[in-house]
Amino acid sequence: MASEQVQKKGGFHYAFLIVAAGIAITCIPCALVLSCAGIYFTPVSNYFGVPKASFTLYFSILNLAMMIMLPIGGKLMSKMDARAVLSAAVIIDGLTLIAMSFFTAVWQFYIAGVLLGIGTAPLIYLAVPSLINAWCKRKVGFFIGLCMAFTGIGGVIFNPIGTALINMGPEGWRTGYLVFGIIVLVVTLPFTAFIVRSKPSDKGVQAYGADEVSADAGKPAAPEVGVSADKAMKTAAFFALAGFSFLITVNQTVYQFLPSYCASFSNSVPEIAAVSGVVASACMAGQAIGKVILGAVNDKSCKGGMALGIGSGLVGVVLMWFLPSVVALLFVGAFLFGFVYACTTVQTPLLVRTTFGSRDYTNIYSRVSMAGTLGGVVASTFWAWVIDLPGGFSIMFVLSIVCMALCFLFGVFALGQGKKLEKTEN
Known part of the structure; x- marks a missing residue:
């Protein structure tokens, strides 16, 4: 009935x-x-x-x-x-x-x-x-x-x-x-x-x-519409989203090195080194709150959610890099970086859904996520190598900015390509 x-x-x-x-x-x-x-x-x-x-x-x-x-x-x-x-x-x-x-x-x-x-x-x-x-x-x-x-x-x-x-x-x-x-x-x-x-x-x-809930409630639910996994994986949009997933995960791992960044000021500005744990907590708070906010923004606009998450991360990196001696701004920077951290598990699946539809979503997203997991495998070792270089933390922040900029470009490209794809029913 x-x-x-x-x-x-x-x-x-x-x-x-x-x-x-x-x-x-x-x-x-x-x-x-x-x-x-x-x-x-x-x-x-x-x-x-x-x-x-x-x-x-x-x-x-x-x-x-x-x-x-x-x-x-x-x-x-x-x-x-x-x-x-x-x-x-x-x-x-x-x-x-x-x-x-x-x-x-x-x-x-x-x-x-x-x-x-x-x-x-x-x-x-x-x-x-x-x-x-x-x-x-x-x-x-x-x-x-x-x-x-x-x-x-x-x-x-x-x-x-x-x-x-x-x-x-x-x-x-x-x-x-x-x-x-x-x-x-x-x-x-x-x-x-x-x-x-x-x-x-x-x-x-x-x-x-x-x-x-409408007058036509008795009608069957609309079928799922989208692109099949086999077709999706042959598109440029799929590879763009795989690149997004890889780089956003690599960038997320910068969080693990924020306490080390703070500790590097132990001789010059010891008060920064003393708050390394609080900085990490501020980032975690940002990613928890950011996930909810990004999810809500994505319900209005996927591109808007991506812009908010990556834009917040960019501002956060600039604050931590150029104004670390202002402890309050250091906390703000870490909190904002938490928003781009949140993109890893919130923005990525929503980009996949918006680009390819819901028809074969699980199969497509599982393959895109493989790139992100690979990023998680290599990221810690890569960033550890980077910060051991002369001026390593500055290099880390520059590369973080590059990662985020590329992620935004990949995401915009994928969304644009998604509009051109023919989406069919199950």
Whole structure:
């Protein structure tokens, strides 16, 4: 019956539970695996008596595994029940974190890196954009931004908890991994197993914001329109978006070196070095708030959202580079840089959706994201090499500006090409 297909305007829609599931996914497994990884680097390295680079190699392996997993995850998400795919990913992450609490050698963490990459790839890159794209016809950008903001919020919540567990004793890191793994399974699995649905028709409703609130509500929902993955990957727009994804991720990683930049003033302007941690927190606040704002702006204009995110990043870099001695402006610069940081997981999927449509979105976005994951693999090593050069931090900021300018050009080009593409129905 038509009444079973309709959600009353202004009433509760099942899509809101999908958003809640997206928040659970980003705030728990994504944050615990990615945003909280750094708190274990020193204690675990010290426990096994190895250089940090030997232990943190597992994180590079994790990123490589995610890159390889993304096209596979995209196919699985487009063909299988999202509940099965995402629940399996959560189980892999949760059990691997628990297993890490029992490891007795560093090489075992390398295997864990592979498993965490397999589990985390669909959770961080595919789950939120794919589900929101399927379940919402309006406020898509806002809901994606809201969900993705919780990767940072989860880090803010769980980093202190993890640190407290680690500080309980010389093997406190074991307790930390154990508790994190249990949290992933107990909190997230109910959402992926019992709430997530691949598409609105699975619940007998239309997408949030569809025309079911009108007089024609009884009519079937409009089919998804867009470009097939095979066709999209042969276009210049696809390669432009892959370039955008790669460079925006490389640029995002500059954030990791802002504390080192502040510390470089320890002899000349010690008050700057003293606030290095606050600068990092200001950037994290910027990326969390920026994700929500960018999402909302993208609902009005994708190009406008891109201009806001990249423009904020450019202003932020200029403030940090030329006016670091004014501590308040240093904080403002770091906060604004957080907006371009937010572009990685908010602007990229929305650019893909706007350019190619929703017909084969998951498969296309998973392949674009591979370039971003590759950027994450090489970025830390690249920037570490850059800042060791004479005048390294100035070079870093110049290259950051170049990255952002190229990203804007790539994005504008892709959007322009997208308007020329023939988009067909499923």
